[in-house]
Every structure is written in C-alpha cells, then in structure tokens.
Amino acid sequence: xxxxxxxxxxxxxxxxxxxxxxxxxxxxxxxxxxxxxxxxxxxxxxxxxxxxxxxxxxxxxxxxxxxxxxxxxxxxxxxxxxxxxxxxxxxxxxxxxxxxxxxxxxxxxxxxxxxxxxxxxxxxxxxxxxxxxxxxxxxxxxxxxxxxxxxxxxxxxxxxxxxxxxxxxxxxxxxxxxxxxxxxxxxxxxxxxxxxxxxxxxxxxxxxxxxxxxxxxxxxxxxxxxxxxxxxxxxxxxxxxxxxxxxxxxxxxxxxxxxxxxxxxxxxxxxxxxxxxxxxxxxxxxxxxxxxxxxxxxxxxxxxxxxxxxxxxxxxxxxxxxxxxxxxxxxxxxxxxxxxxxxxxxxxxxxxxxxxxxxxxxxxxxxxxxxxxxxxxxxxxxxxxxxxxxxxxxxxxxxxxxxxxxxxxxxxxxxxxxxxxxxxxxxxxxxxxxxxxxxxxxxxxxxxxxxxxxxxxxxxxxxxxxxxxxxxxxxxxxxxxxxxxxxxxxxxxxxxxxxxxxxxxxxxxxxxxxxxxxxxxxxxxxxxxxxxxxxxxxxxxxxxxxxxxxxxxxxxxxxxxxxxxxxxxxxxxxxxxxxxxxxxxxxxxxxxxxxxxxxxxxxxxxxxxxxxxxxxxxxx
Amino acid sequence: xxxxxxxxxxxxxxxxxxxxxxxxxxxxxxxxxxxxxxxxxxxxxxxxxxxxxxxxxxxxxxxxxxxxxxxxxxxxxxxxxxxxxxxxxxxxxxxxxxxxxx
Numbered sequence: 262x263x264x265x266x267x268x269x270x271x272x273x274x275x276x277x278x279x280x281x282x283x284x285x286x287x288x289x290x291x292x293x294x295x296x297x298x299x300x301x302x303x304x305x306x307x308x309x310x311x312x313x314x315x316x317x318x319x320x321x322x323x324x325x326x327x328x329x330x331x332x333x334x335x336x337x338x339x340x341x342x343x344x345x346x347x348x349x350x351x352x353x354x355x356x357x358x359x360x361x362x363x364x365x366x367x368x369x370x371x372x373x374x375x376x377x378x379x380x381x382x383x384x385x386x387x388x389x390x391x392x393x394x395x396x397x398x399x400x401x402x403x404x405x406x407x408x409x410x411x412x413x414x415x416x417x418x419x420x421x422x423x424x425x426x427x428x429x430x431x432x433x434x435x436x437x438x439x440x441x442x443x444x445x446x447x448x449x450x451x452x453x454x455x456x457x458x459x460x461x462x463x464x465x466x467x468x469x470x471x472x473x474x475x476x477x478x479x480x481x482x483x484x485x486x487x488x489x490x491x492x493x494x495x496x497x498x499x500x501x502x503x504x505x506x507x508x509x510x511x512x513x514x515x516x517x518x519x520x521x522x523x524x525x526x527x528x529x530x531x532x533x534x535x536x537x538x539x540x541x542x543x544x545x546x547x548x549x550x551x552x553x554x555x556x557x558x559x560x561x562x563x564x565x566x567x568x569x570x571x572x573x574x575x576x577x578x579x580x581x582x583x584x585x586x587x588x589x590x591x592x593x594x595x596x597x598x599x600x601x602x603x604x605x606x607x608x609x610x611x612x613x614x615x616x617x618x619x620x621x622x623x624x625x626x627x628x629x630x631x632x633x634x635x636x637x638x639x640x641x642x643x644x645x646x647x648x649x650x651x652x653x654x655x656x657x658x659x660x661x662x663x664x665x666x667x668x669x670x671x672x673x674x675x676x677x678x679x680x681x682x683x684x685x686x687x688x689x690x691x692x693x694x695x696x697x698x699x700x701x702x703x704x705x706x707x708x709x710x711x712x713x714x715x716x717x718x719x720x721x722x723x724x725x726x727x728x729x730x731x732x733x734x735x736x737x738x739x740x741x742x743x744x745x746x747x748x749x750x751x752x753x754x755x756x757x758x759x760x761x762x763x764x765x766x767x768x769x770x771x772x773x774x775x776x777x778x779x780x781x782x783x784x785x786x787x788x789x790x791x792x793x794x795x796x797x798x799x800x801x802x803x804x805x806x807x808x809x810x811x812x813x814x815x816x817x818x819x820x821x822x823x824x825x826x827x828x829x830x831x832x833x834x835x836x837x838x839x840x841x842x843x844x845x846x847x848x849x850x851x852x853x854x855x856x857x858x859x860x861x862x863x864x865x866x867x868x869x870x871x872x873x874x875x876x877x878x879x880x881x
Numbered sequence: 882x883x884x885x886x887x888x889x890x891x892x893x894x895x896x897x898x899x900x901x902x903x904x905x906x907x908x909x910x911x912x913x914x915x916x917x918x919x920x921x922x923x924x925x926x927x928x929x930x931x932x933x934x935x936x937x938x939x940x941x942x943x944x945x946x947x948x949x950x951x952x953x954x955x956x957x958x959x960x961x962x963x964x965x966x967x968x969x970x971x972x973x974x975x976x977x978x979x980x981x982x983x
Contacts, residue, residue, distance in 0.1 A: 294935075317934060317935055318934065318935025318942075318944075319935065319942075319944065322942050322943075322944070323935040323942065324935070327937055327941050327942055328937060328939070328941065411941075412937075412941055413941055413942075434934070434935075436934065455934060455976075456976045456980070456982060458892070484935060484936065484937050484938075484942075485933060485934065485935065485936045485937075485938065486934065486935040486936075516911070517911040518910065518911035518912055518913065518916065518960075519911050519913050519958065519960050521938075522938055522939070523939055619937075619939040619940055619941045620939055620940010620941060620955065620957070620958050621939055621940060621958075731927075732923075732927070733923040733924070733927075775927065776926075776927030776928045777927070777928045779890075779892055781890070781891075781892055781976070781977055782930045782976050782977040782978075782980050783930075784922065784929075784930055784931075784933055784934070785922075785927055787934055
C-alpha cells in the first residue's frame, strides 16, 4: 500500500512514514480491558469464536473496573429462590429492580435494555463471584443481595474466568487509535503496541467496544485511560452517540494532594456515623436541606441532589480556586472525629486491608483532618451515562460493531442508576454472545484502503506537526473548558460559550505538536490521540446539554430548573454528517409508561418520589 | 529539590544515562512522585517516559512502580519530602526511561 508523503520542511525533523508491522486476525475483536471486555471475550469464546482482546492497559487490571470500591449484586428474589443465598431478601423482586431502574433513570431508559439487565444479572453476577471465590477473594454479603468488592479483586476474578477459555488471546498495552471499515462494515481496528513501538492491524468478523467512559475534567476519580476512545472512534466510523449530556459527579478529594481524585470523602459521607459542616471558600456555611444530608447514607439519589445544591453554591462564585468547598470539622472533638473514621474503616475492613481504601490510608486522611480541622473537596467526574447508541443486543447500528458497559448507553436513562458494575458484565456477556452467533458463518472482510490510510495518516500527521499547540496546553484548555461548560449546573450562556471554545480548540488540535517522534512509549502521541477523542465526546455532550432545555437526572440547567415531562421525555442522539446532527427519540417503553406530560420541580420530585434503589447498605 | 532521573531510549541510545531536574517545591505541598514526573514531562522535557497510559493514581493497579533512592515504590503514592531523589526503573526490562515491561 502507498501512503502520501507530505512535503518536508527544510531543516525540520524527518518525515515519518508508518508501516503496519503485523496483521492479526480473529473471529471476534474485543477492545478494552475491564469488565465489559472480559465478559464479551468469555461469551464469544463459549459460542465457538476465536477471540482477541486488545487493551490499552492490562486486561483485568485497567480502566474503571479496578476503581470499583463498592458493591455489585442481583435482585433479592433471584438470590433467594434460584441461588439460595443465605440472608438474601426476596422482597426486593425482579419487578422492583426493573421499576427502580426506570424511575431512577427519570424514564429515559430503553426498557428492553433494562429487561436484559434484570434478566441476565443473577446468572452472571453469581458466576463472577464464583470465579473470585475460587481464588480466595472475599465478597462480603449484605441484603437484599449485594456483595462488597474491590476493583483488583474483581479484576482477578474476571481473569480467572478468561483463563478457563482456550480461544482467547490477549494483547495488552496496545492503544487502538481508530476502527477500520469496508464500506459501512466495521472490519477491525488499528492499534499502537506501546511497548513495542509497532503498528498493529486487527481484522475480525465483529468488533466489540468495552472501552469505558470519558472524563474531560480537571478533577475526576477515574483511571487515566477513561478518555472516550470507544465513543469517539465509533462516532467517526458512523455510529450514533446518545445521552451524552448526562455525567455523574461525586464529592472527590482535592487535598492533601496525594489523595487528589479519590472518592474517599463521598464514601465517608455514606456512613451514618460520619458528620461534617460544608463550608464555602470564605468559611460561610453551605445550607443543604437536612433531608438531603440524611439521604447520604441510605440512597444513591443523594448524588444528584448534591449536584443540584452545590451546583448553585459554586455558580454563585462561592467555590474555592479549585472549584471546590470544604468539609469543616471545627465543632467536633478529636474523639468524635476518631469515632467517625472508625465507622468508615469498619466498613472497608471487609474488603481492604485495615485502615485503607484502595492504596490510600484512611488514617492518614483522618489525621490530616484532625490537624487542619477542614479539608478541601470538590466535584469530580465519576461516570459518563451517555455513549454509543446501542440496543438490547448491544449492536451499535453498524454491521460488525457492538458496544457494552460505560462506552454505551440506554439502560440507565438520565442517571447512573445503581450498579455500573453489573451493567458492564451483563452487557459485555450479551455483546460477546450475539456477536459470535451472528457472525459464525461469515468470512473475514479486509479493511478498505481509504479507511486504513486515514487511520495511519492521523498518526503520521501528529508525529510530523510542527509549531502547533503543545499537549500540555491543549489538555489544560480542554479541562478548563469542560470544567466551566459541562459543570454541575449549566446554562445556555456557558454552554454556548463552551461549544465555541471546543470548536476553536478542535482547530488548534489539528496542529498539535509533540516532542518525541517515534511510536515507542510515546506518551505525548497517546495524549494527543486521547485529547482528540475526549474533545469529540465533550463537544457532543455540550451540544446535547444546550439542546435539552430542562433539568433531568444528572443534567441540571440553572435556566431551566424544572423537569419537563411535556417536551423532554426524549433521548438525544447525535450522528456525524459533516457536523453533529442531533435528533430526538422517544425511549423504548415496554412496561412502565412515561410520566404525565407536565413540568415538575426537580428537587421536590427527587425528595418526594419513592426513588433510590432499595439495594443500598442501609447504615441508619 | 533535585530529581536525578534514569533515561534510556533503546531506539537511539547505546546506553542509559541520568538527567538532573530541579523542582521548586512549596512547603507542605504533598506532591507525589507521579505528579513530579508529569510536571517534568509537561514543563521541562516532553520526551520523558514513565508509566502513565493506564494509571489508577490511587495505589490499585501497582503499575507505576519505580525505584526512589534505591527503594521500590509506587510513583502515585510516594509523597515528596523535599529530599533529593534518584529515580530509576523498577526492573531491568526497560521499555523506555522509567517504563518497564509487565
């Protein structure tokens, strides 16, 4: 094949021409290294396919899967009656779970996808628990039918499941840069072997994306690999994105710096014994309704209300320089603070070494608080609800392309309802099963020359650019624009401004210039590619957020504070056709009808409706 | 403080060498070694490679392991004290600079 070579600027770095070092074929290509990807690979292998997993990080030890520090579970009815789990509470039925997901998702869920979640979760949750237990991993049970689990433990369980299958080959530390196509069909992908400095071309009958979410913010609690690669690659390839305006935030550590991005502060508030006074940058008390504070330990819905109330405080300019606020402890004695943290540690004793949450010392955090009497926290990006538009078979609408887990969307509507861990494993399994069965009799189709050339050209261009914006500057810009555009509480003015800023940055990114010109562990090249992907996701998210003139789920508008069930019980989709083409779509309804067409007050609705899935560890 | 960092790009270097970087550290800054490496890569030398492409930053994945003054440590969990540091790869199997296989 031939690649066009750009004219060489005199006195500049030598022009790079990249070659494919190796072409790797399989029946099914799975991209990603977390729960969705692992389960897709297992299911495809069980259905007779030769499978390859290509992961930017290490399979089973990457993505947001290893950031898990919570629980996963099934409905109590299945746990008690089908799996005979001691202590399971059968009064939390399958029907309850279905209804909760649809209600808590503010009625935007595709109910066929909710059905798939409810139907498939008991079997798959149970199997992964078994994989973990075979290795001696502990999963502490609490009713109705949930198990506390750490991300590393979950990752090890997944790898145990993968090892049981003969036909799965893993390519770790390979960053996929673009999907490859032939006409309308997705035929595989192009990737950089980061440790080998080589270009790899993958070819498969079907490609499954399990690449996780996107986080464009300065403050976030996710793995550094959550850069929206799957969403952006699929969008470039012609797939639709949807629900991108819905992004969940959690209260996240800002100080001490070594805790930056940890959700430990949120998790402290989930314990009934934990108390604090929220104060603003000037030390003024932030008034949060007592009912919301009470919800912290009993309902996931406290997260959306936190966004609602703190969003107003931050928009009023009361936040710190970092866009945060403080947990203040001046009115508590050392003994009282010790007691609060004893409760926090007791909770995590079940699944972490004593005194730790992940690698971070809870005792260290406690002692910092005792020393300073207040600690700065902020809202960090936690989960992107939107993603690739998929159906209940995880088909992404293009022949040969499937998506599962956080990279996709549809099951959770306008909110991250309960359990993203279960979402990724049930959808991953389904994607693998369907992809293997649907393509069993098909032949491999090679990528067409244009598709491959475009993908390689993108890399060559970044390697050869000169005098353009630096990676550092581009990253700072993207984060700063996202912080002020896709924030907790949005408005027409800030969104419109943000969209213009994203578009300007997009122009600058075309000339992004990096220091190293090789493919071998080129950190800046990878960052440049990731920034392009994050920017695509952010731009689409901002356009959807501007379009949605109401508040719903985890999309809140200062200028449209009501939930508008008259006009906005619809999902927004986007398709790239020489520009982002947005469209509205009525959610798929099977059993629970949409809400009456009226406008309702957001906080009243959340506080008075019976929301919040009844599967939280009820600490009160 | 000064960080003396192991550098080696097998594509161009015949043997490894060390480069010294001077960092202005504010008192009680609580900067981690990982943040320092990012700072150097972003402000002083964009060619510096360290494990960053799939990093949890919270002591979970264990993949940012390096040697600080001869001792194995996780870059994301090690807080700078102001003391000068020598930073080397954790293992001999060097991909580039501080990045090792595995």
